[in-house]
Amino acid sequence: MSSGRRFGLPLLLCLLWLGACELERGRITIPVFGQLEVRSDPSGALIVIDGTSTGLVTPARVDRSAARHRLKLQFTSALGEVFEWEDDVVVPETALAVVDAALVGGCRSNCAPRLQTGRVACVITGRGDFCSTVFNPNRPGDSAWPATSVNEYVAGLRLQVGAVIAPDAVAFAGDTVASLVYADTWRGRSPVSVTSGAAGQVAAFRYWSDPGPTLIRLPLRGIEVGQWVIAPSLPDLADVLYFRFRLRNVTADPRFRAWRPEVPEPGLRYEGLYAGMSLDADIGDADDDVGTTIPDAGVAFLYDLNFRDSTLVSGYPNRPPLVGLVITEAPASAVRRPVSLWRIGEDWERGPGTADDDLDLAYRLLTARLQGSDPFIDCSGPGDDVGACSDDPADYRISLTAGPVTLAPGDSAVFAVALVFAEPVPGTFVSGSALPPGNPRVRGRSIEAVADSLVTRAQRARSLWPQVWTQVGP
Ligand SMILES: [Ca+2]
Ligand SMILES: [Ca+2]
Numbered sequence: 001m002s003s004g005r006r007f008g009l010p011l012l013l014c015l016l017w018l019g020a021c022e023l024e025r026g027r028i029t030i031p032v033f034g035q036l037e038v039r040s041d042p043s044g045a046l047i048v049i050d051g052t053s054t055g056l057v058t059p060a061r062v063d064r065s066a067a068r069h070r071l072k073l074q075f076t077s078a079l080g081e082v083f084e085w086e087d088d089v090v091v092p093e094t095a096l097a098v099v100d101a102a103l104v105g106g107c108r109s110n111c112a113p114r115l116q117t118g119r120v121a122c123v124i125t126g127r128g129d130f131c132s133t134v135f136n137p138n139r140p141g142d143s144a145w146p147a148t149s150v151n152e153y154v155a156g157l158r159l160q161v162g163a164v165i166a167p168d169a170v171a172f173a174g175d176t177v178a179s180l181v182y183a184d185t186w187r188g189r190s191p192v193s194v195t196s197g198a199a200g201q202v203a204a205f206r207y208w209s210d211p212g213p214t215l216i217r218l219p220l221r222g223i224e225v226g227q228w229v230i231a232p233s234l235p236d237l238a239d240v241l242y243f244r245f246r247l248r249n250v251t252a253d254p255r256f257r258a259w260r261p262e263v264p265e266p267g268l269r270y271e272g273l274y275a276g277m278s279l280d281a282d283i284g285d286a287d288d289d290v291g292t293t294i295p296d297a298g299v300a301f302l303y304d305l306n307f308r309d310s311t312l313v314s315g316y317p318n319r320p321p322l323v324g325l326v327i328t329e330a331p332a333s334a335v336r337r338p339v340s341l342w343r344i345g346e347d348w349e350r351g352p353g354t355a356d357d358d359l360d361l362a363y364r365l366l367t368a369r370l371q372g373s374d375p376f377i378d379c380s381g382p383g384d385d386v387g388a389c390s391d392d393p394a395d396y397r398i399s400l401t402a403g404p405v406t407l408a409p410g411d412s413a414v415f416a417v418a419l420v421f422a423e424p425v426p427g428t429f430v431s432g433s434a435l436p437p438g439n440p441r442v443r444g445r446s447i448e449a450v451a452d453s454l455v456t457r458a459q460r461a462r463s464l465w466p467q468v469w470t471q472v473g474p
Pocket of ligand 1: 155280281282283286289395396397
């Protein structure tokens with residue numbers, strides 16, 4: 001009656017035949033395999049293909065069907081830092097496919113060691129930010145002073161570098177380089193290691209700087225940074241933490257050149273290099289702080305303007321501490337020790353796509369070559385090299401750097417900085433009463449008496465530094 005019924009049987013047979021044919025074809029097809037050679041930096045990474053572990057570690061060759069596969073490499077350092085790489089790879093029928101991957105990752109927050117020998121507690125990450133509460137989960141005690149309290153003062157603390165690439169570098173000439181130099185990539189890297197001895201605790205880490213995939217991407221490249229954080233055990237240094245940086249120009253290193261072939265032969269030369277640390281200390285509530293420097297002592301510090309901050313506990317609301325930096329080592333040629341202070345709204349770090357003028361501003365800030373048009377000069381007098389000498393409370397940051405240094409390919413330079421905490425000297429301030437910093441060029445300011453114990457500790461930190469490094473250094 002209907003055409004459907006009439007054609008029903010042949011259609012069914014046809015479908016069955018087609019299906020059988022597919023089965024037959026599936027049975028007789030010989031799968032084509034190819035070879036994949038997997039290397040990684042570092043080697044020893046577990047090879048996972050299409051979600052299944054091969055049980056092999058790099059370097060290794062694996063056989064896989066000639067097709068697109070998902071390749072994942074995983075490496076965990078002794079301290080639990082996790083580094084990974086993942087991407088699609090196509091295994092060809094005839095040629096050997098080679099993957100050579102630089103792993104990415106490191107210590108974010110879950111494996112960061114906490115240093116504490118004296119009264120300063122500080123969490124170290126492999127990300128180049130120290131004792132910081134901003135980039136870590138704000139777990140009580142991650143960063144504290146005194147270590148037995150829950151008061152945290154370091155919102156951000158990191159190495160900063162500013163330099164100019166020499167004019168003979170053609171396409172790179174004149175570029176300034178700056179700030180937030182750590183990268184996630186493994187190349188040139190060693191993970192955080194921590195050692196303890198009679199002289200104190202040391203956390204060490206090494207990496208090659210490059211604009212990383214996270215945070216702020218500024219074009220510093222080709223400098224290997226070795227960093228050491230030292231919690232010394234000497235009683236005089238209970239309120240001190242040292243940071244040592246060795247900057248080495250690796251632009252002529254064959255591994256760097258393989259990674260960045262666009263860098264011209266024979267590598268880059270950095271001139272006018274300044275390095276040091278910047279500190280964003282928040283004394284309880286960050287918005288009612290001020291900062292200043294005592295030039296003769298080479299100390300820069302932040303403090304609560306009226307020495308009262310109800311967000312602090314453990315007896316510190318009426319005597320919030322001063323938090324400062326002092327340079328304890330710099331190359332002999334680094335004659336200047338500039339200090340810059342600036343407010344949160346004057347940060348030059350504006351994220352990916354940072355404009356050249358931001359880099360120029362960063363370089364001027366790190367080298368304290370401020371211009372009249374810069375937003376943070378308040379000091380009067382000739383030769384201004386201190387920004388934001390303001391009595392107005394705000395969320396301030398300090399940068400303390402030394403320079404200039406020239407780094408030719410292969411050259412290295414060492415800078416060391418101490419982070420110092422101190423209570424305000426009793427009897428020199430009144431809690432609840434504003435004590436503005438005034439102009440650092442004027443001697444005998446009231447704040448100098450308040451900061452006397454901080455300055456004493458900072459000077460002690462500087463004089464004892466060679467002894468400390470001799471005891472704890474590699
Ligand atoms: Ca601050
Ligand atoms: Ca405050």
